[in-house]
Amino acid sequence: MSIALNQVSKTFGEVTAVHRVSLEVNEGELVALLGPSGGGKTTVLRLIAGLEMPTEGDIYIRGQRVNDIPVQRRNIGFVFQNYALFKTMTVFKNIAFGLKVKKWRARKIEARVGELLELLGLKGLGARYPHQLSGGQRQRVAIARALAPQPTVLLLDEPFGAVDAKIRQELREWLVHLQHDLNLTTIFVTHDQEEAMEIADRIAIFSRGHLEQVGSPRTVYEEPVNEFVARFIGVLNVLDLEIRNGRARLNELEFPGHGQPEGQHIRIGFRPYAVQISADPCAYPCRARLKHAFFLGIMLRVELELTSGLVIRARMTKEDYARQGLDEDREVSFQIRQYRVLAGEDGLLQPEISIAENPPTMLGEGI
Amino acid sequence: MASHPHPPPSSHGAARISGTGEPVFVRGVLIALSVAFLAVFLILPLANVFVQALGKGWSAYAHSLSHPDSRAAIRLTLLVAAITLPVNVTFGLAAAWAIAKFEFRGKAVLLTLIDLPFSVSPVVAGLMYVLVFGLQGVLGPWLDTHDIQIIFALPGIVLTTVFVTLPFVARELVPVMQATGAEQEQAALTLGASGWTTFWRVTLPSVKWGLLYGIILCNARAIGEFGAVSVVSGHIAGQTDTMPLAVEKLYQEFNATAAFAVASLLALIALATLAIKACLEWNMRRKDRRERDAAANARRGPGPGPVALTAA
């Protein structure tokens, strides 16, 4: 176990930034702390680094309790969102800073810095000042500086937030390779779910100071523990239905009542990929107009408009779309293969319900 | 989703940890030294003015101030300030408009020229005007034959005061106007506003705090200027003595109480200036913060949320 948080809380005045968070990170793992801003993820990162002290709970690094160990002696590497490079020092001196603090010999420092410049593709830039570098180069200098003293863990706060979209993609891939080669425990903070899904081994999702779920990208996408996670990771169609005559209804859509009393509202959610579309208006029970199709590489995002004006988002492959001869403004039929009954942001999610048992139907048909 | 307030960044929080702050002992010593230094160096001199002025009681104080020479000095000082301020406000607005809203070559030189009076010794400033308008000066003989008196009279005092206070308003306005940019004015023009309307309705309201700030600084200096005015005034009691000059004259006549009485009025004006300045700064900071918060909220936006599907 590389890092462990045990029931850690942090309050600033009256604001609880982090509430009873327990989290374990394995040696060599790449973990993303994901959540909306103000969710507490950056505070968790700063708590691990020792830049903040927990109000409650314990933090362990490699089995050692570090609550009382100041940031200087925790042996962590920290990369700030805006890099925090020393403006008055050259790239070489920036990277050498931590080594000088540790009183390394000049020859060894030179060798180590050279090695890092090589590793991070910064060769020949040692004499430059930060303001003479591009955004991507600055970020790599910041990482090199953090790596120089051979930390036990690398902590990155929104590492790709300050560079433009194109470089961001390159840097992501590059970070994954680097982390893999060094086998260094790495924790990074992000608010971008795609980024977290793409590069992290595991994702920890935070909301309002609470740790909502930890798991592999696949787990948090397919088996979200609650509505917050389900809505935050990926796109979720949410319908608010009312129970009438024992069935949950919204306009022309109808779902089983799930044993709720008359007049009660229930909400259901389903992923775009759970919507099956056919050009044959009679293939599925529900009908709609194909309002828009957005091309996103091999996948298409499709908007279906029901007669009542309700819009549902769906996804299909380009091949499927072409094979069926679909086009905008065509009448189609569709069905929702799987959905979940939602129980508010904090309530636990029910397992997914497949239409094999309870197919939703169109009003006026097959009651 | 992001309704939860941001935790305040730790650097401003009360609890800071050993790694990134000074030990309590060092902190205490530094605070104590700073407070002691400011107390001896700023507060004591200021307090001394009022203690000395009132040292012989209120009646002596009132007597000093009601002396005809003192009253003449107060009147002259206010008159000089009243003439100087409009001149400098007009100059400051014109200069700031030209510099902030337009691009032209030599802008840096112009800015340096506007700042020049700050780096000229007040005595040298006074001397310059004596050399132009004095009896031995360039225009002296001509002025003398036409019986126009500038040096040792009100016009000279006003001129030197305008000189030493010239940069104040322009200096405050240029950065403010530059920061607001020309887009608002351009928008007003596209909406059909005339140049004057644009200036009065768009530009002036957006720089009003900066302008006010410049005015009070300019006013404080205009009232308090000593060196430059001293050279051109001629020190005629009851006629060309401003309040600061009256302070010096009374002091040289060993009339300390009266000197301090006049000085106390000047000190009160200085304190009022600082109080207004503090209010204006507080106001501007609050406005800044509001704008920053608004910008931050706009950036945060709706976030990567779900697709709301409630039908229209």
Place this chain on the structure above:
Amino acid sequence: MAGRKFNVLPGFGLTMGFTLLVLSLVVLIPMGVLWVRAMELSWGEFWHQATTPRALAAYRLTFGASLAAATVNAVFGAMVAWVLVRYDFAGRRFLDALIDVPFALPTAVAGLTLASLFSDQGWLGRWLAPLGVHGAYSGLGVVIALAFVGQPFVIRSVQPVLQNLDRELEEVAATLGAGRCRTVCQVVAPSLWPALLTGFALAFARAIGEYGSVVFISGNLPYRTEIAPVLIVMRLDEYNYGGAAALAVVLLGISFSLLILINLLERWTSRYYS
């Protein structure tokens, strides 16, 4: 003006014209007249007027006292700025507002009250006199007055820099293992030096030209406690306009050199932020 880009906003000609007119009338022409007046003297006469023993003594005092005062300003200014920005304590905002007292207080009032405080019977002077230290009517008095009027410059230069200093820089130094001393010396100080130097130069420039506060406290004894601006006034009182102009040109030259130096300093400060 040549090189001006097209701009739909009106009023450039009017405002620029007015600006240049006022600048010429109030600043440039009088300054030119001073220059011409000094140049009317032959080179030998100018040199003689500018370097009389009395003038040399005045320069020495003006420079020495200004340098000493600006140094005091730099040392205490850096400390006060640090304390005001970094620490929270009762009365901090009040003190912060009071920093500008020397800017707002007329110099005559400053001189008057300092002279009274440091005279041998004054609140401060009575404790110093037994030690043989005389604050009023001495060279020390000149330093005290100049340090008073120049104090805000350093504090107000350093404060914003310290305020905008990225706290993350200090935090990153800590994560790299640096102790507080090292962080302050190697990370914070290099960012503060330019502002500190600028403040020092501004205080020095102001001290060179200062007149009002010094005349009260120095005693104005020729060769001993007479500063250069006071000597200019003396020359004027003697109707020695040439002599006054010569001294003024020397002072102006120094002021302008300092102005250029400060501009260079500010450019140097911004070199890491291109």
